[in-house]
Amino acid sequence: MSSQCGSADVTAPKPKGLFNYFSSALWDYNVALVQMLALCPALAVTTTATNGLGMGLATTLVLMITNAIISALRHSISPAVRNPLMIGIIAGVVTLIDMAINAWMHELYKVLGLFIALIVTNCAVLGRAESFCSRNPVLPSILDGAGMGIGFTWVLVVIGGIREILGSGTLFAQASLLLGEHFHWLEITVFPDFQGILLAILPPGAFIVLGFVLAFKRVIDRRRAERRVRTHGELIVLQ
């Protein structure tokens, strides 16, 4: 595999079992960090860890549902019209989830409302439909959606957490709005009376933090590869 991380040329891993569809999506084929998809919402919503978590969970739900539907329909979808079909299904599912959150989790909707509609334009959703679900049965597709979604979620939470600590001195502010009153303990004030570094909250801060997270992942991957070379005596080029 080339070291370029552009677009969706990172294909699905060799399945060693059903669970592998899920686990490989968390790190080795991470939507945001490896496939570099879905960066628009990733950069736009991650001003706080809570926003990132909410966006990530909503995206995970959408991915699992659309993956299941498109995988179930994969034999009847004609390649010539597959894109409008998939977009139609994805947009419908996203809009339904948008309405459901607005109706039953209204407090959360006030935090996330603007971003949920954006999931339609999240190219990771169409990307998975196109490159995975159109060729795989329903169960692996759902697992793939869950893995990709949770892989996306943790990246959003990490970026959001870093930006929130730097920008506002808090972590998981308003998390109880998202998860319910039981999660009040999550709301931490890291630096009391902290003015915050404004840059971290503004869009450039998102790019800078993303860059650091990417670099950090590369370092870890290199360490892992070196360790594998030492223990197995074989060279596995990860990137």
Added chain:
Amino acid sequence: MNELSQTPPAEAGEQRITRPGLLEAWRERVAYQALSLGLVCALVALALLLGNQLTRQRIADAELQDRLAVLRQVLPQSLYDNNPLADAYRIEDAELGMLEVYPARREGQLTATAFQVSTIGYGGPIVQLIALDSEGRILGVRVLSHKETPGLADKIEVARSDWIKGFDGLSLASTPLDQWAVKKDGGQFDQFAGATITPRAIVKGVLRALEFQARQSTAQSNQETRP
């Protein structure tokens, strides 16, 4: 969009050939493609219709509660015994455009009025709610929605700063007209570091609401004295 399809994961692929004849052949026909597209769109539309039916009432209720909660922040409970939301009306004003008016009445007497006004800020319209008592004093101002820069201009939210409470108690009588501006423009209201357009828009909205009420009450008293 085509880039996505250029690299099929060969190992994950499932042989489409195993699915024999008929469907394969049909899929290539234009009629099948058009029909399947139409069918899926129809089903999605139906699902959205049902979803809207199920959620519409709840969403409307929740939004009503939101507005009531904001209204309670600017209108003291002691001032009214009616439901200002139910009595709300829209009015077209030459200067302000469309504005929504929430009259607060106690025992039938008008005690205060809340105006929902929209002015243009830095990032788009800023919708604010301004409550004035019957003598034209400001009871409270709150921003209902805005798209201003986070971190710079969101101090107009009461959750982030007390700035918006600086209007409380002011009126056209207490503050001369030329003071209704941010300090940069020679007025008496603070702007924020790095954000002048946003507070300017708020001050403008508040002043417009005050002037609107003044115009209305003079028009009313003219009507009353005429006969």
